Amino acid sequence: MSAGEVFLTDCLKECTWTLVERQSEAETRENGGSIVALGRPYWAMTAQYEHLDDTAFRLLTAWIARRKRARVSFTAWRPDRPAPVLAPSITDSGLAISGISIAGATISLTGLSTNVISPGDMLGYSTLAGGYWVGMSTATAVPTAGAATVNVWPPPQTEHGTENMRLLKALGEFQMVGDPSVSETSSRTRSLSFNARQVIRV
Amino acid sequence: MPLPLDTDTRNALAAREIASAWLLELFCESAGGSPATLRAWNQTETITYGGSDFSALGDAWGISGEIRAGADLVAEPLTFWFDGAVQLDDASFVGRLLDRRWHQRKIRLRQLLLVPTSNFATTIGVGLDWRGFMDTIGAPEGDGGPSRVVLSCESGTFRARARNMTTVTDRDQRLRDADDACFRNMAVKPFQDIPFGTSWSNVPGSRGGSGSSAPYVQPSLFNR
Secondary structure, eight states, X not given: OOTTEEOOOTTEEEEEEEEEEEEOOOSOSSTTOOEEEEEEEEEEEEEEEEEEOHHHHHHHHHHHHHHTTTTSXXXXXXXXXXXXXXXXXXXXXXXXXXXXXXXXXXXXXXXXXXOOBOTTOEEEEEBTTSSEEEEEEOSOBOOBTTBEEEEEESOOOOBOSSOOOBSSSOXXXXXXXXXXXXXXXXXXXXXXXXXXXXXXXX | OOOOOOHHHHHHHHTTEEEEEEXXXXXXXXXXXXXXXXXXXXXXXXXXXXXXXXXXXXXXXXXXXXXXXXXXXXXXXXXXXXXXXXXXXXXXXXXXXXXXBOTTOEEEEEEEEEOGGGXXXXXXXXXXXXEEEEEEEEOOOOTTSOOXXXXXXXXXXXXXXXXXXXXXXXXXXXXXXXXXXXXXXXXXXXXXXXXXXXXXXXXXXXXXXBTTBOXXXXXXXXXX
């Protein structure tokens, strides 16, 4: 099996990550209208590949076939934000989680050196349940002696003993939703797109 | 009928912004007959509430249909589904359910309200409390459909009103207890209502009589 196989980026034209909040939505909070949170949010992803040459198309369709639609999950990072915006040369080596707060939606990190985490930067690590948590920084975090507490969203999950903290290409786990849309044409105009949603291990 | 909400819960509802989750308790028994309760909720982190730990099942279970709460004494059945893909795994939640004694055991579903800014970590209180009994389990499998274990439950109200389809005569009761004369005059009391544990004079709306002389009621199909 190839669960956890990372997604392909060759000929990737567009890859959009959307955070899906789960809550009831009243039009007004007056006269009985309430906002009810029903669960933690999750990531949804769309990927679109265009101008695939013969080799890239064969590799991509084989990758799709290995997914067996939703059966075999894969991992993906957010191509729009592969690294912290103010620390593009950061390495993941030495990064560690010193604590998380689910209620406060924060992650305390060590090993940051002087690298600042900016709003919108992506973070990810392995969870205790054997999955991946991936989230986004919501505020600037300036490290002191290499340590900082980062406000994140979605709220973090309990980390694994070996958390594999990542700021570079932070990985989330996804599964396909529905069948991919494929266009097989001659020359280099082949295209393929698919939708996926995050897998949350509990 | 208003639900007995505590002050914190009422305040949260009045603030128009709350978080809601479902707590599920299945009061099963082990094969040996000892209590082996299964507890879960529909979020992704384990929580302790009321001194009990609730496993994080996320969206691997759900409630089918709608929960109804009425003031009238009618059945309020409820159906739950569980992810059936892991039903053969004895360590999974649904696997443990199937391995235990569940039939006609109690079930409790509670809507838990939480502090919305706590990301499902800080509880407020219970807004809805549904109790019933586990009745049937099915595991429909078919092409194209999801693999689910379906648990149908009946509410406590329905069970309380259900008939006990047995008839007891004086002779039956004497076999149990030779000194128990409770059913002594059953054979001579056809079509008569018999107040149990009280005298006729204490029954509102009765037409008189006493504990020893119950009023005769004309047999009627429409009067039963």
